[in-house]
Amino acid sequence: MRTMRPHLMRSLKALALALAVTGGAGLQPITARPAMAAEDGTSGLPVPRFVSLKADKVNVRNGPNKDHDVSWVFNRAGLPVEVTAEFETWRRIRDADGAEGWVYHSMLSLRRTALVAPWLKGETVPMRDAPNTDAKVVARLEPSVLGVVKTCDGKFCRLIGDGFDGYVQQSQLFGIYPNEKVE
Incomplete structure (x- = not known):
């Protein structure tokens, strides 16, 4: 922390x-x-x-x-x-x-854009195919990967970037407030 x-x-x-x-x-x-x-x-x-x-x-x-x-x-x-x-x-x-x-x-x-967990060192963040923790992991994103925020439901955001499109937990993004909704 x-x-x-x-x-x-x-x-x-x-x-x-x-x-x-x-x-x-x-x-x-x-x-x-x-x-x-x-x-x-x-x-x-x-x-x-x-x-x-x-x-x-x-x-x-x-x-x-x-x-x-x-x-x-x-x-x-x-x-x-x-x-x-x-x-x-x-x-x-x-x-x-x-x-x-x-x-x-x-x-x-x-x-609206976001950086994936720029505070992490040596870890990756799972990107899922649906906005929930049980959904299939489709990618593992390195810290500071940049993506465009398409939607957020307060818990997960759909993030699109060069070669990826999926859902990341909102708490793992810089560029979006906790519980913020984006449509």
Whole structure:
């Protein structure tokens, strides 16, 4: 089991930075301000939420504008990330490792993807031919395999990728919330 302490510290540091940069503006839940969504540049969508990267190269910055330094660069389109805050046209995101930073909204897609158990080391995750634990295992997926989420019933998700199509337990995926349903 991974410890959450470093993740919480990064979250608190990112929140403190966002508050310092924005004076707290734009960090209230988006659902509480739907009338302002178009006016202030935010999406009006719920926060937090999972999205995916649109491009093979996505700069992640220390703050919500181009004047902030690039912290790191993602080099793989389709990776799932969690939007944890919005400020104007910028989105603070968290990746599967718990690292957070700001990306420009047009670098993100609403297409739902998931990584198979990126926290596992040296194990595989069974993919089944039906959404239950008694169903036949049709593949064993390595940690961090990327797939497109087609449906989730709260316990299993249908995941499709390069050479595989089947059902994985929802708890074994990064990119979908526990008990979340996707149709």
